[in-house]
Amino acid sequence: MPSVTYISAAGNETAVAGFAGDSVMETAVRNGVPGIVAECGGSLSCATCHVFVCADSVFDPMQELEDDMLDGTAVDREANSRLSCQLKLRDADIRVTTPETQV
Amino acid sequence: MRIGTLIIGACQAGVQLASSLRELGDTEPIVLVGEEPHAPYQRPPLSKAFLKGEATADSLTFRTHEFYAEHSIELVTRERIVTIERDASGGVATAESGRRFEFARLALTTGAIPRQIPFDGSELEGVSYLRTATDAALLEQRLASATDLVVVGGGFIGLEVAAGARAAGKTVTVLEAAPRLVGRAVSEATSAFYLAAHRRRGTRVVLNAQVSRFLGQHDRVTGVELASGDVIKADVVLIGVGVIARTELAEQLDLTVDNGIVVDASALCSDGLTVAAGDCANTPNPTPNSSSTPGGIARLRLESVQNAVEQAKVAAATLLGLPAEYSTVPWFWSDQADLKLQIAGLSGGHDQIVLRGDPETEKFSVLYYRAGQLIAADCVNRPLDFIAVRAMLHSGQHLPADRAVDLSLPLKKLALPAPLPVLIGK
Numbered sequence: 001m002p003s004v005t006y007i008s009a010a011g012n013e014t015a016v017a018g019f020a021g022d023s024v025m026e027t028a029v030r031n032g033v034p035g036i037v038a039e040c041g042g043s044l045s046c047a048t049c050h051v052f053v054c055a056d057s058v059f060d061p062m063q064e065l066e067d068d069m070l071d072g073t074a075v076d077r078e079a080n081s082r083l084s085c086q087l088k089l090r091d092a093d094i095r096v097t098t099p100e101t102q103v
Numbered sequence: 104m105r106i107g108t109l110i111i112g113a114c115q116a117g118v119q120l121a122s123s124l125r126e127l128g129d130t131e132p133i134v135l136v137g138e139e140p141h142a143p144y145q146r147p148p149l150s151k152a153f154l155k156g157e158a159t160a161d162s163l164t165f166r167t168h169e170f171y172a173e174h175s176i177e178l179v180t181r182e183r184i185v186t187i188e189r190d191a192s193g194g195v196a197t198a199e200s201g202r203r204f205e206f207a208r209l210a211l212t213t214g215a216i217p218r219q220i221p222f223d224g225s226e227l228e229g230v231s232y233l234r235t236a237t238d239a240a241l242l243e244q245r246l247a248s249a250t251d252l253v254v255v256g257g258g259f260i261g262l263e264v265a266a267g268a269r270a271a272g273k274t275v276t277v278l279e280a281a282p283r284l285v286g287r288a289v290s291e292a293t294s295a296f297y298l299a300a301h302r303r304r305g306t307r308v309v310l311n312a313q314v315s316r317f318l319g320q321h322d323r324v325t326g327v328e329l330a331s332g333d334v335i336k337a338d339v340v341l342i343g344v345g346v347i348a349r350t351e352l353a354e355q356l357d358l359t360v361d362n363g364i365v366v367d368a369s370a371l372c373s374d375g376l377t378v379a380a381g382d383c384a385n386t387p388n389p390t391p392n393s394s395s396t397p398g399g400i401a402r403l404r405l406e407s408v409q410n411a412v413e414q415a416k417v418a419a420a421t422l423l424g425l426p427a428e429y430s431t432v433p434w435f436w437s438d439q440a441d442l443k444l445q446i447a448g449l450s451g452g453h454d455q456i457v458l459r460g461d462p463e464t465e466k467f468s469v470l471y472y473r474a475g476q477l478i479a480a481d482c483v484n485r486p487l488d489f490i491a492v493r494a495m496l497h498s499g500q501h502l503p504a505d506r507a508v509d510l511s512l513p514l515k516k517l518a519l520p521a522p523l524p525v526l527i528g529k
Contacts, residue, residue, distance in 0.1 A: 030167045032122060032174065039409050041145045041163075045436040045445055047490055065443075065486065071513075072490025 003093040006033050007054075009100040020091055024084035025049040035098030042085035047072050048102040049084040057094035059087045075099035105132055106205050108422060109196060111184050111352065112212030113137025115146070116381030116411035116418075118165045120210050121176045123419035133176045134204055136196075138183035141236055142168070147408060149239040150263040151438050154246065155271075160236035179204075187352050191376060196352075208422045211353060211364060211372075211379040212415065215346035215406065220255070224317030229324035230340045233260055245339045250274060253327045253337035255314055257284040259437040261343035262297065266440040269306045276335050277301065278312035278327065280344075287345070288435070290450060292469050293481045296462040297439070304440055309335075348383045348404060361385055363404040368428045370418035378418035381411040389413075389429045390449060390478075392499065398452040398473055407435050432496040434489075445489035448479030448496050457504045459488065459514075468492075468514075470507050477502045491515040 004027050005015045014034075018027040028036040028049075037048035044065050050073040053059065059082065062070075066086050070077045084096065108124060110117045113135050121135050137143065144163035152158040171178045182198040189195075193207040217232040224230070229249075231242045242264070246252065252268045254261040257279030269275045277284075283294035284301075301308055313330035317340060326334045348363040359365040359373035363385030370378045370386070385404045393399045405414075413431050420427035435446040442465065453471035460467030468488040471479040477496070482489035491514035495502055499521035506517045 029165065030170065032166060032170045034126070037412075039412060040436060041147055041408065043147070043151075043436065043438060045438075045443065045486070046434075069486050069490065071487055072494070072515075 002089050002091055004028075004089065005093070005095040006035060006051075007095065007097040008035050009098060018089045020089050022089055024051065024087040024089065024094070024096060026085070027089065028084065035102070036084055037102040038085060044069060044083065044085065047083065048074075050075065050077070050099050050102060051082055051084045051087075051096040052078060052099070053080045053082050053087070054095040054097065055080070057096065058092070059094075062086065073099070074101045074103055106193060106207045107131030108133045108208040108210065109204050109206035110135045110210040110212060111137075111187075111196065112214055112381070112383070113139065113143045113178065113180065114212055114214050114381065114411070115143065115165070115408060116212035116214075116415040117210075118143045119412045119415035120212060120378075120380060120419050122166075122174070123416045124422065125174045125176070127419060127423055127425065129419075129423055131207070134179060134206075135171075135176055136179040136182050136184060136198075136204060138181065139235055139237070140181050142166070142171075142178060142180065144236060145408075146234070147436075149236060150233060150260050151267065153236070153239045154243050154264060154267050156243070160240075163236070184352060187355050189356060189374075189376070209377045210418055210422060211377060211383060212381045212411075213349040213352060213364075213379075213383045215348050215382040217342065218345045218347050220314075220342060220344060222314060222316050224319055224324065227317055227319040227324040228322055229319075229338055230317055230342065232342055233264065234346070242339070242341065246271075246273070249339040251336045251338050252276070253278065253335055253340045255327070255340060255342045256344040257281075257308065257310075258287065258343055258345065259285065261341060262301065262439050263437060264341055264343070265301065265306050266304065266442075269301075269304055270440055274307075274336075275305075276307040276309065276327075276337075278309050278314060278329070278335075280312060280314075282310055284308070284310075288446065289481050290453075290456055290469055290471065292456060292458060292462070293444075293483070296467070296483065297442075299462075300442060300465065301439075346382065346406065348385070350383065353377075353379065353383075365402075368417075368430075369421045370414055370427075370429060371421055378421050380414040380418040382406050384414060386410075386414065386429060388449065389431045390433065391430055391497065393449075398454070399478070400449055400451045403449070405433055407433065409434055432493055434493060441484075443484050443486065445482045445486060446479065447482070447489055447493040448477075450479035450481075453478060455504060457507050459507055460485065460510060470502070470504070472504055475504075477507075488514050491518070
């Protein structure tokens with residue numbers, strides 16, 4: 001089972017066990033990890049599951065709609081910004097940082 | 104044994120309320136009780152991914168069982184609360200099974216049930232409603248072997264199911280009693296677009312349709328008869344004509360009920376003790392500055408994920424005696440085929456409409472103004488417009504109507520700073 005580490009804007013780390021195929025967003029919400037809101041439940045409608053992906057963690061490239069939605073996040077996007085509902089876990093452990101706010 | 108909070112309704116609002124109580128430092132017992140067999144799950148996908156076989160009640164659960172255990176939240180499923188009594192110090196709720204739940208604090212997140220229409224033939228096999236995962240599983244099973252789906256009601260749920268069934272190759276007819284689709288939620292312009300878009304995809308849509316009865320053979324539905332005498336062939340009928348708030352427990356407690364359980368901005372009911380949140384609650388309009396603009400909506404019952412979540416957070420704080428006020432820009436979404444509709448704000452009371460983009464392209468937004476101020480937008484396949492409008496409604500930025508039509512620039516570049524009085528107030 002891949003381990004997912006969520007690092008808050010303040011630097012607190014929460015590590016949870018994930019399942020390959022689940023998204024980084026789902027894994028956070030099911031375990032009550034703060035910092036990811038995900039109002040729309042992963043349908044690319046709300047831009048409230050914004051994360052910054054750490055350099056050693058690799059995901060599939062983003063589609064156009066995710067790219068568009070990232071222009072509307074509460075904290076401005078950076079080069080490593082993704083919407084965590086679109087990040088599917090594989091076998092590798094991954095690390096992401098959550099922004100100060102999502103709404 | 105210590106007695107703590109009882110939350111009735113194991114749904115999106117109920118889970119959020121329980122989680123928020125713990126986040127706010129509450130260490131008293133929390134019991135979250137619901138009548139469904141499943142742990143609380145997301146409902147929006149039931150009319151979308153679930154019917155495509157891409158989701159199940161398990162895959163849609165909000166929280167793991169470990170989460171409930173670690174946070175000392177006792178989740179009780181398959182228990183339907185039927186009677187309830189309370190005074191200022193607490194009370195007791197009793198389930199149909201006879202099981203009793205004592206509480207010191209009480210929250211109602213009882214949700215809503217589909218509005219039923221008592222047509223002749225409603226009892227026929229194949230006539231369906233959609234609210235729960237159990238409903239969705241039954242509908243999915245019925246659709247699998249069906250060729251002809253008739254949807255009664257041209258609202259979001261009905262149109263989402265219609266679009267999915269059409270994409271799967273079914274013959275689909277939508278019957279809407281009003282002169283336009285989604286009349287409760289969007290303007291004429293957006294309604295007209297959805298009518299054309301569904302027809303383009305091969306769905307038959309009948310407006311001003313008066314259903315007179317459901318026809319059947321061997322106890323199975325075979326068709327829908329209209330007042331005009333037309334009969335539309337059907338092996339599955341989905342009735343999606345809105346919901347009714349579940350207020351029966353609130354009524355037992357003598358709480359004020361008026362299209363939902365009436366709450367104040369802190370989610371408190373009329374007894375000053377009980378809180379309510381989500382689809383069941385009738386709340387003051389939470390839109391920032393809404394009371395300062397004349398002609399707006401004073402109170403309403405919101406049926407949305409965001410409302411369930413945000414109002415539940417307020418209700419949790421209120422139960423703990425912390426100050427909290429429900430303030431947010433309401434938003435909604437509906438996915439129909441490849442059409443992503445996102446609505447920001449409440450358009451009720453608008454006096455001007457601005458079209459941004461061409462509906463023929465299936466990428467456009469309808470912007471609603473009242474007294475020159477932007478109050479809402481319906482955005483079809485234009486997520487950036489949606490995000491920009493939601494941000495403007497939060498911040499009070501101004502978007503002049505004549506600038507909003509300019510497609511050469513993103514909406515957020517067209518906004519002007521908030522008008523002076525708002526700046527002084529900050």
